[in-house]
Amino acid sequence: EDIELMGSLGVNSYRFSISWARILPEGRFGEVNLAGIDHYNKLINVLLLKGIQPFVTLNHFDIPQEFEDRFGGWLSPESQKVAIREPLLSYSKANMQIKQGGMIGIVLHAAWFEPISNYKADKSAAERAQSFLTKWLMNDILGSNLPEFSNKDKDKLKSGLDFIGINHYTSYYVQDCIYSKCEPGPGISKTEGFYLQSSQRNGVPIGEYADLDWLNVYPQGLEKTITYIKERYNNTPMFITENGYGEVYNPNSTIEDFLHDVRRVNYIAGYLDALSVAIRKGADVRGYFAWSLLDNFEWISGYTVRFGLHHVDHATLKRTPKLSASWYKQFITKHKVVTLMPGPNQQKFQY
Numbered sequence: 216e217d218i219e220l221m222g223s224l225g226v227n228s229y230r231f232s233i234s235w236a237r238i239l240p241e242g243r244f245g246e247v248n249l250a251g252i253d254h255y256n257k258l259i260n261v262l263l264l265k266g267i268q269p270f271v272t273l274n275h276f277d278i279p280q281e282f283e284d285r286f287g288g289w290l291s292p293e294s295q296k297v298a299i300r301e302p303l304l305s306y307s308k309a310n311m312q313i314k315q316g317g318m319i320g321i322v323l324h325a326a327w328f329e330p331i332s333n334y335k336a337d338k339s340a341a342e343r344a345q346s347f348l349t350k351w352l353m354n355d356i357l358g359s360n361l362p363e364f365s366n367k368d369k370d371k372l373k374s375g376l377d378f379i380g381i382n383h384y385t386s387y388y389v390q391d392c393i394y395s396k397c398e399p400g401p402g403i404s405k406t407e408g409f410y411l412q413s414s415q416r417n418g419v420p421i422g423e424y425a426d427l428d429w430l431n432v433y434p435q436g437l438e439k440t441i442t443y444i445k446e447r448y449n450n451t452p453m454f455i456t457e458n459g460y461g462e463v464y465n466p467n468s469t470i471e472d473f474l475h476d477v478r479r480v481n482y483i484a485g486y487l488d489a490l491s492v493a494i495r496k497g498a499d500v501r502g503y504f505a506w507s508l509l510d511n512f513e514w515i516s517g518y519t520v521r522f523g524l525h526h527v528d529h530a531t532l533k534r535t536p537k538l539s540a541s542w543y544k545q546f547i548t549k550h551k552v553v554t555l556m557p558g559p560n561q562q563k564f565q566y
Contacts, residue, residue, distance in 0.1 A: 216376040216534065217509065217534070218261055218262065218265055218267070219390035219436065220508060220509075220525060220534060220536075221265070221508065222267070222539060223536075223546065224524070224544050225544055225546070225547040225548060226267065226268065226547065227268060228267060228269075228270050228438070228502060228504070229267050229268070229269060229270060229508075230264055230270040230271075230272065230456060230504045231269070231270075231272070232271075232272040232273075232274070233255060233271060233272070233273055233274070233513070234275075234277055235274060235277065235278055235279060235282075236249075236277050236278065236279050236280070236468035237251040237254070238251045238252065238277065239282075241281060242279040242280070242282050242285065243279070243281070243282060243332050244281070245279075246280070259271075264349075264462050264508070264546065265497065270454075270456075270502075270504070272456075273320065274304060279486075279548070281299075286460050290304070296387045296419050308474050309351075312425055315522060317334050318377035318378055318452075318515075319376070319377050319490055320376045320377050320378035320379055320380055320454075321376060321379065321380065322379075322380030322381070322382060322456050322484050323348075323349055323379065323381060323382065323444075324348065324382045324445070325349045325381050325382065325383050326348060326384070326385055326386055326387060326436070326440075327345075327383070327385075327386035327387075327433070327439050327440045328341040328344040328348075328386065328387055328388075328389045328412070329341060329386060329387070329388050329389065329421065329436075330388070330389055331362070331388040331389060331390045331413065331416050332390075334391070336391035336392055336393065336394045336395065337356070337389065337391050339391065340389045340390060340392070340393075340408075340409070340410040341389040341410075343389075343408045343409065343410055344387075344389045344402060344408055344410050344412065345443065346408070347407065348371065349440075349443070349444070369551065374421025376451055377452065377454050378451065378452040378453060378454055378456075378501065379444060379448060379451050379452070380453070380454050380455075381440065381441070381444065381453055381455050381456060381457075382456055382457035382458075383436070383437050383440055383444030383455065383486075384430055384457070384458065384459065385414075385422075385429065385430045385431050385432075385433060385436065385455070386421055386422070386431065386433040386435075386436030387412045387413060387414055387421065387431075388412070388413045388414070388415065388416045388421055389402070389411070389412055389413075390410060390411040390413065391409070391410060392409045392411055392459065393409045397410075397411040398411065400412065400413065409435040414428075414431050418454065421433050424435075425460060425461065425462070425478070425482075426461065426462050426463040427461050427463065427520065429461070430461060432460075432482055432485065434485035434486045434488060434489040434545075436489075437455070437458070437486050437488055437490060438489040438490070438491070438492045438493045439501060441453060441498045442491040442493060442496065442498065445493075445497070445498045445499070450497070450498065450499045451499070452499045452500075452501050453498065453499060453500045454500070454501055454502045454503070454504070455490060455500065455502070455504060456504050457503060457504060457505040457506040457521045458486050458503065458506060459482075459483070459505055459506030459507060459514070460476075460478060460479040460482035460483065460484070460522065461520045461521065461522045461523075462476065462478070462520070462521050463481070463519060463520055463521075464518065464519045464520065464521055464562055466553075470526060470528075470535070473521065473537065474526055474535060474536075474537045474538060475537075476537045476538050477538065479524075479537070479539040480538055480539050480542045481540075483505060483539065483542070483543065483544070484546075486525035487503070487546070490503060490547055505524060505543065506522050507522045507523050507524070508523060508524060508525060509523040509524075509525050509527050509534060510522065510523035510525070510526060510527040511523065511527070523537070523539055524539045524540040524543060525537060536545045
């Protein structure tokens with residue numbers, strides 16, 4: 216049913232994650248769950264049959280409990296043996312590219328940070344915040360707290376990435392906390408980067424507030440993020456792997472309230488406009504994935520937050536397209552599919 220929804224939208228690619236707890240329910244030393252393997256094989260085959268390109272995230276944070284108990288999770292060097300979502304050494308281990316073809320990259324969570332003032336210290340703090348979130352952490356602040364790359368590790372990394380995935384939702388103001396005294400808040404500690412992150416300046420928000428306290432609408436932040444990554448990583452091909460608008464579930468709201476999601480439409484339209492600006496300026500962006508197809512389980516928020524283009528009745532699991540789904544379908548229809556990967560194994564993506 217969900218694949219039929221994708222087809223009705225007109226999308227030509229679908230991003231999903233493989234749950235290693237489903238593949239290895241007892242950890243690395245237990246039996247492989249063949250039913251889990253079969254599940255993903257069936258999904259991939261049906262997607263291909265429908266003309267939808269699979270875009271697979273090899274790990275999206277979750278790991279078998281045994282791996283956590285035995286090795287301490289992703290902080291262990293053993294984690295390099297399993298591909299992960301956020302940056303370590305593990306992508307260099309992905310030899311399946313040689314066997315299966317395709318593209319291999321990494322996904323970064325990338326908010327944008329604006330200095331809260333024109334003072335040099337605040338501008339440096341904004342750059343520092345970006346470095347802590349998007350690039351490798353700052354050696355001059357963290358020093359020996361950072362793991363070290365051996366020469367062998369560095370050699371593995373020289374092959375580079377086929378693409379960089381960008382999860383982007385919002386932007387923040389940043390105040391320096393090295394030369395200025397900061398109130399308690401996100402970012403102020405040494406390990407975070409000595410900056411204070413805020414969604415407002417002098418009481419004025421950086422953009423329209425959403426239902427979520429961490430989400431403000433600031434489309435130009437996406438264009439600035441793309442440009443930032445383009446300039447620092449030699450315009451490596453990029454995909455916007457997540458971008459979307461969440462609404463808090465209110466049991467007193469009617470289904471019509473959820474279906475008429477004008478704020479989500481305005482959000483996606485604004486961010487797609489910002490994306491087109493970045494592309495016109497030369498950014499090599501190969502695709503865009505809206506988060507998400509359905510209202511789903513949103514981490515610590517569970518089912519209380521809805522990001523979907525389709526409403527899900529959690530009692531019956533009935534899917535109903537929202538206004539945003541209709542808008543997105545019309546947007547896709549207006550844009551021709553273009554070939555973005557040259558060569559015999561051409562891949563086609565749409566933004």
